[in-house]
Amino acid sequence: GENVEQHPSTLSVQEGDSAVIKCTYSDSASNYFPWYKQELGKRPQLIIDIRSNVGEKKDQRIAVTLNKTAKHFSLHITETQPEDSAVYFCAAITLTGGFKTIFGAGTRLFVKA
């Protein structure tokens, strides 16, 4: 079946450095790729998304890139801050079975002050 691989599982950076999280999906029918941030004990919240007709999208310190040929998409956080510490999930929306969302396993980001 379809799957999404996410790397790394844990990432530790110094405050002010950049963080990059990468995902690879398997279903070529996927056309929507959201990223979620989940703080401890809370629900996942959408932080940025990208659609298959776009290669890159930026929102302040956060950017997402998509390579449809390679089925890769990545989250880039610049000038990281301690409040960026959380678990980040990528996801890919497939068109079969009614817009089913497949999540990556998550990346735990630690930003050290």
Place this chain on the structure above:
Amino acid sequence: SQTIHQWPATLVQPVGSPLSLECTVEGTSNPNLYWYRQAAGRGLQLLFYSVGIGQISSEVPQNLSASRPQDRQFILSSKKLLLSDSGFYLCASDATGGAGVNEQFFGPGTRLTVL
């Protein structure tokens, strides 16, 4: 935007007891609904999804079941809980939008501990 309600927020149940978690959605009609489980420190595991009333798809074999008696109501149940059922259960909703696919909105979650 959509609002998703889940209850209870926390639940402690003995092994072998039944379970019923409820999720209701406001602000949209005919949404796709999902139940996810998140074990401590782990990712999101899709358990069930529903594209309409009475339509349930199961992703993994387990002792859980789901039902959708109304358009905006999704229920997760079990007849006999196992220790391995402990986790954080999230209900999510999205709306099909033709060529555009909308984000998934998550409910606040139910933290289930099976003892």
